[in-house]
Amino acid sequence: MEKLQTVFGRHDRPPDGGWGWMVALACFLGLVICTGVSLSTGVMVSYLTPYFGTTVTAMSTAFSLEISVWAFSSPVGSFIAKYDTRKAVVLGGVLSTSGLFISSFATGVYFLYFSFGILVGCGYGMTSSPLIAVLGRYFEKKVGFATALALTGSSLGYIVFSPLYQYLLNEYGWRSTFLVTSAINAHLFVCAALVRPINLASDKTLSPAKNSEKSSSDSHFPVNFKTKLRRLLEKVGCEFMADNLLFLWLLLATFLGDYSYVTASLFIVPYAIDKGIASLPASFLMTILGISSLASRFVFSWIVDLHSVKKIRNFIPAVILLMISSCLTFFPMNDSYTIMAVLCSLTGVCSGIYMPSLWLMAKEVCGPYYGMAVGVIAFSFGLSGISGPPFCGYLYDTTNTYTGTFYAIVAVTLLSVTCYLGIATKLLHRPAMAPVTFV
Structure with missing residues (x-):
């Protein structure tokens, strides 16, 4: 008992x-x-x-x-x-x-x-x-x-x-x-x-609506707009987003970053086949990516809470996406299966680290409202998943080559890197006792 x-x-x-x-x-x-x-x-x-x-x-x-x-x-x-x-x-x-x-x-x-x-x-x-x-x-x-x-x-x-x-x-x-x-x-x-x-x-902490009364003078939104927005968000249980500008930037960063995290993986095998590689070894590229992702995620779990890593943990999503974009840049430059396998392995390692580091950043940005934030971030993944593949497919249909597709993904990913760097810098300079929920 x-x-x-x-x-x-x-x-x-x-x-x-x-x-x-x-x-x-x-x-x-x-x-x-x-x-x-x-x-x-x-x-x-x-x-x-x-x-x-x-x-x-x-x-x-x-x-x-x-x-x-x-x-x-x-x-x-x-x-x-x-x-x-x-x-x-x-x-x-x-x-x-x-x-x-x-x-x-x-x-x-x-x-x-x-x-x-x-x-x-x-x-x-x-x-x-x-x-x-x-x-x-x-x-x-x-x-x-x-x-x-x-x-x-x-x-x-x-x-x-x-x-x-x-x-x-x-x-x-x-x-x-x-x-x-x-x-x-x-x-x-x-x-x-x-x-x-x-x-x-912390379950009994001040609600977002009450907390916002204290911080309304420092809000980044006009009062009338903020009031209307909060009423709308309250109906769906997301009222904390009305004052959390940093979380809105995080949503934009995850939406853009998903182009490299998911969309690019859809075109790796078709690109390899387009370069004359047989379908079976081409499909094995995704297996390499998956195994690399699993290994890196397991290793990352053991080092992510080290004191030296915690200091730079919020910069990890930006660095990881920058490495993924570098790998994707080299994809259209070669037709060697060995090089493709190496690039897929590196991409898998980075992909395995990206998602855990994203959720940890979201927890620091949202604090006690992390639970609801997870669902909203997943919603942004859906938006990216719907818009990304058709857009990249249209580029291929128009140019009849995957070169433009990969470079477009890289360009969008670099925008995400910029957003993540801004968020990490803001968190770095935030006072130690400052509230994590509203900015």
């Missing part, structure tokens, strides 16, 4: 351990499932396209729709998690598991648009953001280690589920593959059970 009271009782600060490690395990397993299922279902396109007698474009839309819906529904998951993280994860598990199970009875591509694209996408939006955000309630000094270690689940999921899907499709067919996947996905309920509620003293 004493242990239960310790877990469910009030804490002055995040406990930095204890049951928190089980919560980190829940986040790790949840991301293995969500990321693995989402990013590996592309292998089904070649099986389902001839079965339903449709086009590759129409079939791939079902799977890309799921990723977009995942991103756009993340703020809803964060909003529910403000009241109960466990219920948010359970709801996400019900939606995603049901969607995968129903997909096994699909009769056409439009059926999959709903069952997989919408149901599974909404389920993962309700699951992933709350699991990432709840780590900030259990960890403070070790939040970097816990976050980076949990996020290795994203890389591991991609590596594990791709060959698993291929085996299931070859042995049992696509309907049974969806059924087995739904059973695996049901383990999200185990993740929900591990997320015990925790009460922190």
Whole structure:
């Protein structure tokens, strides 16, 4: 009984351990499932396209729709998690598991648009953001280690589920593959059970609306505009954004940075094939990128909380994106498979570090409102995911070469680097006791 009271009782600060490690395990397993299922279902396109007698474009839309819906529904998951993280994860598990199970009875591509694209996408939006955000309630000094270690689940999921899907499709067919996947996905309920509620003293801090009355004279927004904006944001649970100019810059930086983090990876394999490399070794470039990402994320988790690293931690996203843009600059300059593999390896190493460092910066910018901020940032990923690939695809269709596509991605990434540098500089010169939420 004493242990239960310790877990469910009030804490002055995040406990930095204890049951928190089980919560980190829940986040790790949840991301293995969500990321693995989402990013590996592309292998089904070649099986389902001839079965339903449709086009590759129409079939791939079902799977890309799921990723977009995942991103756009993340703020809803964060909003529910403000009241109960466990219920948010359970709801996400019900939606995603049901969607995968129903997909096994699909009769056409439009059926999959709903069952997989919408149901599974909404389920993962309700699951992933709350699991990432709840780590900030259990960890403070070790939040970097816990976050980076949990996020290795994203890389591991991609590596594990791709060959698993291929085996299931070859042995049992696509309907049974969806059924087995739904059973695996049901383990999200185990993740929900591990997320015990925790009460922190900071939960009773001043609300954003009251806090803004004290800082209205220093606000960067006109009073009338700020009032209208706050009323709108209050309706969706994001009222803290009305005064947090630094967070708005962070949203812009993540939107632009996602062009290199995700969009570029979509064109690496097509570029290699365009240069005369066979499809199988070309696809292995993404495996190299995934393994490198997993390794770097694991190593980063052990060093991110070192005192010497903490001093420069907010500059890491800018430096990492600058290194990714350098790798992407050299891609169109060669047609050697060896060099491409080396560049993919370096890009993977940087990608593995980028996402944990981004969430750590978001926690410092948003403070106690980090939970809701995770969902809003994920929403910006969705905007970038929708606008990036069509724009880069249009450049290729217009120029009939991937050179302009890669250079456009580099240009957008450099804009993101500038935003990240500005945010890191602002945080560096902020007084030690200054509030982290409003600027």
